[in-house]
Amino acid sequence: MKTINLSISAHSKKGIRAINEDFYMYEKNSTGQLLAVVCDGIGGDDDSQVASKAVVSRFRDAFLAKKKITNFSKFYNKVLIDSTKIINKKTLKGSKMGTTVCALLITGDVVESANIGDSRIYYYNYQNNLWKQTSWDHNLYNFLRAKYQKQREMHPAWITQINEEEKKALEANKNSLIALTKCIETGIKIKKDDSWYKTIENIKADDLFYICSDGVYHWIKNDRINAIIGETENFSDVAKKVVEEAIANKSNDNLTAIIIKVNANK
Numbered sequence: 227m228k229t230i231n232l233s234i235s236a237h238s239k240k241g242i243r244a245i246n247e248d249f250y251m252y253e254k255n256s257t258g259q260l261l262a263v264v265c266d267g268i269g270g271d272d273d274s275q276v277a278s279k280a281v282v283s284r285f286r287d288a289f290l291a292k293k294k295i296t297n298f299s300k301f302y303n304k305v306l307i308d309s310t311k312i313i314n315k316k317t318l319k320g321s322k323m324g325t326t327v328c329a330l331l332i333t334g335d336v337v338e339s340a341n342i343g344d345s346r347i348y349y350y351n352y353q354n355n356l357w358k359q360t361s362w363d364h365n366l367y368n369f370l371r372a373k374y375q376k377q378r379e380m381h382p383a384w385i386t387q388i389n390e391e392e393k394k395a396l397e398a399n400k401n402s403l404i405a406l407t408k409c410i411e412t413g414i415k416i417k418k419d420d421s422w423y424k425t426i427e428n429i430k431a432d433d434l435f436y437i438c439s440d441g442v443y444h445w446i447k448n449d450r451i452n453a454i455i456g457e458t459e460n461f462s463d464v465a466k467k468v469v470e471e472a473i474a475n476k477s478n479d480n481l482t483a484i485i486i487k488v489n490a491n492k
Contacts, residue, residue: 227332228335229258229334229491230239230332230335231488232261232487232488233462233486233487233489234262234462234484234485234486235366235462235464235466235468235483235484235486236250236252236482236485237466237482237483238250238469238482238483239473239480239481239482240480240481241413241441241473242477242478242479243269243479243480243483245430246480247275247278247478247480248265248267248278248352248438248439248441249262249265249275249278249279249482249485250263250265250482251263251283255290255293255294256293259294259332260331260332260486261289261295261329261331262329262330262435262437262486263286263303263323263329263330263437263485264327264345265281265282265345266278266326266343266482267323267325268326268406268409273323273409274323274325276313276316277323277325277410277411277481278325280301280309280316281305281309281313281325281327282370284308284309285329285422288301288305292407294326295333297431298340303419303421305422306327306342306410308450309410313411313412313453314412321412324410324412324413325343325357325409325410325411326341326342326343326344326409326410327340327342327343327345327410328345328347328361328437329341329342329361330347330437330486332433334426335427336422336426336427336428336429337425337426337427337435338362339360339423339424339425339426340421340422340423340424341364342408342409342410342421342422343406343409343410344365344404345357345392345437345440346363346440346443347436347437348360348361348434348435348436348437348448349426349433349434349435350435350448351433352431357448361422361424363406364406364407365404365405365407366407366421367396367399369407370396371396372469375389380430381401406419411468415466429488429490431488431491433453433487433488433492434450434451434485435484435485436448436483436485436487437484438468438481438482438483439479439481439482439483440474440479442469442477442482442483444477445471445472445473445476446472446475449467450468451485452470454467459485464485465484469481469482469483
């Protein structure tokens with residue numbers, strides 16, 4: 227396994243909310259693998275901080291109990307199943323709680339990630355100076371967009387004008403279509419893994435990974451991450467400065483960010 231030198235910065239803050247429903251973790255195991263997780267408790271649900279904390283705690287315990295993760299998707303899905311059982315046990319009668327999940331595993335120069343909900347994972351490729359979202363927002367906007375694409379594939383004779391009208395309608399109403407379509411929530415049993423998976427190979431020095439809740443990414447542009455890194459003496463302070471800038475930009479939610487930088491091997 228190729229050895230990769232990493233720097234990590236993480237920070238979470240409740241922002242203008244009464245409590246912080248976000249939880250996060252990052253750990254290295256004995257074989258040098260790094261696991262990072264961000265969970266954002268669903269606003270409006272009862273005690274969703276219980277759900278996000280339970281999922282993060284289960285990821286940490288399961289990760290540290292294993293010497294090495296050899297099948298990330300199997301590991302990830304097992305944790306989600308176990309977490310749902312734990313959340314259902316913690317739920318008071320008549321109450322409801324849920325959370326998004328973003329998880330990222332770095333093994334040597336290979337990164338595997340998965341998410342459900344609308345917390346995000348971004349990858350910055352230093353060589354190409356390019357930021358790319360590698361997670362998938364499970365919301366109504368993307369649900370409808372995917373549905374229209376499937377219909378177009380089934381009916382290739384549809385005229386371009388109709389396709390353009392659909393696109394314009396979706397874009398015009400994008401901000402009102404952010405309701406979640408998938409998450410981890412009480413009252414459900416995971417039978418099928420609907421999470422989004424992504425693998426990135428051959429990561430190199432100065433590449434970045436950025437995991438965050440929607441209280442951050444809606445309120446700060448990705449290229450500010452690069453600027454903040456350049457302005458900050460200690461990399462460990464970068465996530466705090468990112469969160470503080472999002473708050474200064476009037477974020478109306480809890481805020482959590484984990485930023486991971488690939489360093490040149492010494």
